[in-house]
Amino acid sequence: MTNTPTISNFDMLSSKLDLEGKVVVDVGCGxxxxxRFLRRQGASPxxxxCGEVMMRQALDADPDHTDSYLDGVGQDLPVxxxxxxxxxxxxSLHHVPIGEMFNALREAHRVLKPGGTLYVVEPLPEGAGFESVKLIDDETVVRGHAQDALGKAADLGFSQTLQTTYRCEESYPDAETWEEIIVGIDPTRAERMAQHRxxxxxxxYAHATERDGKFVFVQPVDLKIFTKN
Ligand SMILES: C[S@@+](CC[C@H](N)C(=O)[O-])C[C@H]1O[C@@H](n2cnc3c(N)ncnc32)[C@H](O)[C@@H]1O
Incomplete structure (x- = not known):
């Protein structure tokens, strides 16, 4: 993994898919x-x-496009x-309840046009970011289940066209901001965060690298792209 290129998730997405004019559903958009990036690329996102805190942040950051956001879950898409x-x-796939992950992929298949594209980025259970969150929420098992569900995507009528791994960077101004994000993503983490703050x-601070006044984590990720048959 150390020789794998470092690239932002946005740059990776726009390098793999033509987004102009496309209707793109971002499931678990946080x-x-x-x-907002997709809109800047000419897509209709x-x-x-389903997270109240995340939805509020999204709406506050995008007040002129509140109709771009729908309340819902991956396993029952409002589309x-x-x-x-x-x-x-x-x-986001590993945040779907384990028993619903495959149903979330089924929902993706339902809402896609024939020939449409399913694009799934999942963080691997390793790296500095993962190690920092592990005390609060060890996601090893759920991330494994997300990969298992993806491994069965062919049963739903998807053909995998690409699998790759790359490294991306996540940066935070300080630990307090990081804590807010970690708990905002999944409010059930609040109690454990308070206990082990x-x-x-x-x-x-032990796992981050300080650069230009920010604290940076390198996160290895898995990318899989599928076409709806
Ligand atoms: C780690 S965040 C990722 C946010 C954003 N997609 C990103 O890449 O930064 C995971 C998101 O999945 C959402 N989520 C939780 N349960 C979900 C479900 N059943 N279906 C879809 N998304 C879910 C959470 O609310 C959270 O916003």
Whole structure:
């Protein structure tokens, strides 16, 4: 992995897919950074999000496009059949309940047009970012289940056209901001974060690399692209 190139998730996405004019569903869109990037690339993005905190951040950051965001979950997408050219799961498939991960891929298949593209980026259970969060939430098992579900995508009528790994960087101004994001993504982490705050902050600074006044984590990720048959 150390020789793997470092590239941002946005640059990787735009290097792999033609986004201009495409209807793109971003499942588990979080604070909506990718939705706004997709719009800048000429796409028509729809961000689907079930987290109250994340949805509020997305709407606050994009007040002129609140209709770009829909309340919903991956396993029951609030999107019509064959309405999308592209469905993206960016770091979100492993947040779907384990028993629903395969159903979330089934939903992606339903909402995609024939020949449409499923684009799934999943963080690998390794690297500085993973090690820092592990005390609060060890995602090894759920990330493994997400890969298992992807391994069965052919059963739903998907053909895999690409699998690759790369490294991307995540940067934070300080541990407090990192904590807010970690808990905002999954509010069930709040109690454990409160219990282990001191050690958690220590791990953050131990694993991050300081650069230009920011704290940077390198995260190895797996990318899989599929076509709907
Ligand atoms: C790690 S964040 C990723 C956010 C964003 N996609 C990104 O790449 O930065 C995971 C997101 O998945 C969302 N999520 C949780 N359960 C979900 C579900 N059942 N279906 C879809 N998304 C879900 C969370 O609310 C959270 O915003």
């Amino acid at each position: 604070a909506g950074q990718l939705v 729809i961000g689907v999000e 019509d059949d064959e309405a999308a050219d592209i469905v993206v799961f960016s770091y 001191e050690e958690s902050v220590r791990l953050f």
